[in-house]
Amino acid sequence: MDLGGIVHQLSESFNIPVLSALFLGLLTAVSPCPMATNIAAIAYVSRRVTERRYAVITGTLYTLGRMFSYSILGILIIVAGLEIPGVASLLQDFGEQILGPLLIVVGLIMLNIDRLSFGLGGGKLSSIGERVADWGMIGGFLLGALFALAFCPYSAVLFFGVLIPLALKSTGGVTLPAVFAIGTGLPVLVFGTLLSAGVARVSTWLNAVTRVERVIRIIVSIIFIGVGIYYVVLWIQA
Amino acid sequence: MLAKLKIWSSFLLVILVANLLCACGSPAPEVANEGELSTYHLEIDLLGAKNTFSVDSQGRLKTSIEALSGDGKISLSIREGTAVLAKSGEPLEAIHVAATPNPPPPPEDAHIIGEVYDLRPPGANFNPSIMLTLSYDPEELPREVRESDIYIAPYDEGNGWGTCYYKRVDTENHRVTTQINYFAQFAVLAPVSTKEHPTSDTPSATTDRVEVVYFHRAQRCAGCIYAETGTRYTLETYFKDELASGKLTFKVFNVENKENAAMVKKYGAFTSSLFVNTIRDGTDNIEEVTDIWFVLGNDQAFVKVVKSKIETSLEVVR
Numbered sequence: 055m056d057l058g059g060i061v062h063q064l065s066e067s068f069n070i071p072v073l074s075a076l077f078l079g080l081l082t083a084v085s086p087c088p089m090a091t092n093i094a095a096i097a098y099v100s101r102r103v104t105e106r107r108y109a110v111i112t113g114t115l116y117t118l119g120r121m122f123s124y125s126i127l128g129i130l131i132i133v134a135g136l137e138i139p140g141v142a143s144l145l146q147d148f149g150e151q152i153l154g155p156l157l158i159v160v161g162l163i164m165l166n167i168d169r170l171s172f173g174l175g176g177g178k179l180s181s182i183g184e185r186v187a188d189w190g191m192i193g194g195f196l197l198g199a200l201f202a203l204a205f206c207p208y209s210a211v212l213f214f215g216v217l218i219p220l221a222l223k224s225t226g227g228v229t230l231p232a233v234f235a236i237g238t239g240l241p242v243l244v245f246g247t248l249l250s251a252g253v254a255r256v257s258t259w260l261n262a263v264t265r266v267e268r269v270i271r272i273i274v275s276i277i278f279i280g281v282g283i284y285y286v287v288l289w290i291q292a
Numbered sequence: 293m294l295a296k297l298k299i300w301s302s303f304l305l306v307i308l309v310a311n312l313l314c315a316c317g318s319p320a321p322e323v324a325n326e327g328e329l330s331t332y333h334l335e336i337d338l339l340g341a342k343n344t345f346s347v348d349s350q351g352r353l354k355t356s357i358e359a360l361s362g363d364g365k366i367s368l369s370i371r372e373g374t375a376v377l378a379k380s381g382e383p384l385e386a387i388h389v390a391a392t393p394n395p396p397p398p399p400e401d402a403h404i405i406g407e408v409y410d411l412r413p414p415g416a417n418f419n420p421s422i423m424l425t426l427s428y429d430p431e432e433l434p435r436e437v438r439e440s441d442i443y444i445a446p447y448d449e450g451n452g453w454g455t456c457y458y459k460r461v462d463t464e465n466h467r468v469t470t471q472i473n474y475f476a477q478f479a480v481l482a483p484v485s486t487k488e489h490p491t492s493d494t495p496s497a498t499t500d501r502v503e504v505v506y507f508h509r510a511q512r513c514a515g516c517i518y519a520e521t522g523t524r525y526t527l528e529t530y531f532k533d534e535l536a537s538g539k540l541t542f543k544v545f546n547v548e549n550k551e552n553a554a555m556v557k558k559y560g561a562f563t564s565s566l567f568v569n570t571i572r573d574g575t576d577n578i579e580e581v582t583d584i585w586f587v588l589g590n591d592q593a594f595v596k597v598v599k600s601k602i603e604t605s606l607e608v609v610r
Contacts, residue, residue: 058586059593081586087513139562143547146563150511207509207516208585210563216582288511 079237087206099246117239119198154285161278351383379415
């Protein structure tokens with residue numbers, strides 16, 4: 055049975071809002087547009103192969119970042135009574151227009167870190183570059199918080215149209231956006247960790263951990279730029 | 293534009309999107325005897341511009357067709373795999389489109405803009421529907437008519453003027469597009485707008501009816517397009533009579549378009565969304581149908597969700 059069917063079944067037959075929220079999150083994570091950001095996130099999470107725990111911690115922080123954004127949105131709507139249409143339109147505009155260029159810029163910065171620190175040596179630029187490279191785990195959190203706010207039509211429907219109404223009528227509904235966030239972040243955590251562990255194993259066999267890491271950073275940058283271009287193209291074509 | 297969008301998304305997410313795209317509302321007809329797929333030909337004559345295309349023994353097109361008349365005034369867009377059949381059910385051999393020399397009188401509430409085109413042979417039918425695009429001269433429009441209000445309507449001797457349930461007006465290139473699944477005479481019509489501006493104070497607004505409204509943003513995902521196509525397919529397949537009698541209406545709006553602000557506000561729409569408004573004694577009862585989002589790509593389940601929702605609403609106004 056496909057994921058959508060499971061969610062449908064859940065909402066029809068059982069009344070377990072927490073479970074519905076979790077599956078709604080999963081459904082969002084694998085739908086095309088949010089998946090593009092998730093691919094970037096997986097790449098980001100799995101990029102440092104020398105540290106075993108890095109992927110797990112970054113993946114968790116990424117999920118926490120999403121929980122942060124979705125919860126704030128949820129609180130603003132459920133507790134503070136923010137009007138959904140206004141905020142939903144604003145965040146879809148954000149998703150369409152700002153996310154693409156932002157991803158491209160982040161990708162370019164990450165590409166340049168190598169050049170700057172290996173090419174130029176010291177200097178101001180390379181220290182900025184290093185700082186950005188050290189974003190690491192905090193970067194995961196920021197990425198999660200940011201990606202969560204970039205809504206596509208489909209994710210907007212699932213969050214504002216299905217999850218929030220469910221939260222509004224459930225007791226303790228304020229917690230549902232956080233559960234939803236876990237659903238959206240889970241694939242990143244799982245696949246990021248698996249990918250990282252796989253690459254680590256292979257690179258140890260090849261005895262080329264540092265080289266592999268540099269290559270991966272370039273690949274991750276390119277994925278960011280690629281996903282960014284995808285968003286920009288979608289936006290321009292509309 | 294949308295096509296490119298599709299290509300892009302499928303480029304990145306082949307499996308997922310392919311799943312959504314290939315399911316466009318209508319279940320594909322069964323392939324019968326693989327062995328006897330001999331080739332037939334379909335000739336299309338659009339105001340004198342002739343082209344020939346291959347079809348299989350079931351009348352299904354082997355390629356997608358974009359046929360345009362020499363003067364660019366009329367075009368037909370037919371997707372690969374569409375069954376093109378004559379009234380007899382046999383594969384159609386020729387399509388002939390010409391401006392009719394004796395146009396019918398316009399309906400009471402509209403002007404005819406430009407030529408009336410005779411699409412022949414009568415009784416020819418298409419599954420799924422094909423797109424018909426007609427150009428118009430904006431100079432010909434009565435002054436008080438907004439370009440976005442014009443539409444294409446079918447005419448035949450027996451039934452007079454009918455209604456097409458889909459339209460898209462390209463005000464930049466001055467073209468109107470509609471979906472048709474049978475042949476008749478077609479023309480661009482402009483409503484006579486003496487009394488009504490907002491659609492809500494037409495006389496039918498006082499009677500009980502069901503209004504189905506689909507909203508979307510300018511940027512559309514594959515799933516959003518699927519939802520609209522699937523809803524339209526369900527309505528046109530199962531609720532033909534209700535649509536014709538006006539008991540049921542279907543409208544599509546872009547939420548980002550300022551012209552639609554009143555509608556968007558009334559329904560509280562902000563993204564792709566399907567609403568069913570059961571209007572009883574002049575009172576709206578608006579419900580959003582969110583279940584459709586769980587069954588994207590699953591034709592049967594999608595049709596079932598939409599159909600049962602509308603049946604329930606129609607019960608109320610009957």
